[in-house]
Amino acid sequence: MVNKYLAFLAAVFALAAGTPATAADYPARPLRMLLGYPAGSGIDNVARQVAAGLEKELGQPVVVENKAGALGNLAADFVAKSAPDGYTILFTPNSTHAANVHLFKKLPFDPIGDFMPVGTVASLGFVLLVAPEHTKVDSVAQLTAMLKRDPGKYSWGSGNATGQVAGELYKTLAGVDAVNVPYKGVPPAMTDLIGGRITFLFADATLAIPQLKGGRVKALAVTGSTRPTSLPDVPTMAEAGVQGYDLAGWFGIFLPAHAPASVRKTLSAALNKVTVSPDMARFLRGIGAEPLPGGPEDLARVVAVDTEKWGKIIRAAGMTAE
Structure with missing residues (x-):
């Protein structure tokens, strides 16, 4: 009985430690940025650049962790089930929150209900x-x-x-x-x-x-509708004769659902400063991407639009869910 009582008290104190009352001190320790693709991938390069920028803005280390597999689903599932305290964040492309809904019969997470959008980063x-x-x-x-x-x-x-x-x-x-x-x-x-x-x-x-x-x-x-700044001499698929072809991706950051609103506000403001900085713009354009600054509402809107768009493309292509 004593052990059960102690366990109960420990649980109460743990909950108290993660309540919004502590959000005013955010961030008070290092952050983990989960990524569903391997080190050395294109998104990995961008994630590490963003993490470095966030470190300067937040005054805490932001550690990128690669959890590759299932087209990004492993990392997304990990973040969805993490404590909503703002210290575990997901850096992800449109795969986990637009395409995978149609590519998998059942996801281990709810792309909408299990996450809190923070902001957009780049389009590519x-x-x-x-x-x-x-x-x-x-x-x-x-x-x-x-x-x-x-x-x-x-x-x-x-x-x-x-x-x-x-x-x-x-x-x-x-x-x-x-x-x-x-x-x-x-x-x-x-x-x-x-x-x-x-x-x-x-x-x-x-x-x-x-x-x-x-x-x-x-x-x-x-694959996009326009030629990127870094590849001005390469035609679009449509220009090359594949009429109707237009496909582009994006990167964004999410928190687990139910994170404190003040935490999201702090993180979103820091992310926006990083995204609009001249250094980030030069970096992104140098690797074939374009800055896509935006807050929580912008990311939520992109998710909604692309979920429908990608569904139409995937069905038209005759792809079946795994």
Whole structure:
């Protein structure tokens, strides 16, 4: 009985320690930023830059933790089930809060009910890549013709939900058939592209640009409606002849649901300062992304719009939920 009483008291004190009354001191210790993709991925590079900026604004370390798997779902689930005290945050792309709703029959978390939106960070397109040493094409039209000559003979890689949907959308709109090879992240897919083990890859621009500079891959097109600042000479998929093609992703930050409102306000204000800074703008544009400053309402709006948009794209592509 005494042990049960002590356990009860411990629980009461634990709850008291995490109540909004302590939010005025936030943050009083280091923060954990969970990321659902491996170290070295494009989103990992952005997350670490944002974490460094938040450290300066908040005066506390922000430690990035990679919990890769299930197209970002593992990290999202971890944050959803974490204490809503503001010390565990999720840095994620549109995968977990827009695409995965349609790509998985059942998610271990509720993208809306289990999270509190903090703010948007960046928007980015993907790039259709081939390895010139192994695939002798110079345009999307030539790649399409090659795939049509031998349906099902060639393969393509995807390292995240956006890359997977980008490839399926290309197959649908261009009327081609190729085999998808899924990876846990873009870096291993890039390695296999360069090695000739897959024919093409839709990669986020943040990882494509360094390889393009080295000449080991060739960019045939970008997936968004406009050419990014960092790739002005690469046509959009629509410009390259795939009519109706328009696909872009975003990065944002979420807290677990029920975090104190004052904590979200502090974190959102700090994030906005980081996002609008000239240094961040230069960094993002240098890797093929664009700054997307915005608060909780902006992120909630983006989630709502993209959940519907991605659902239509995924259904049109004939993709079935896992």
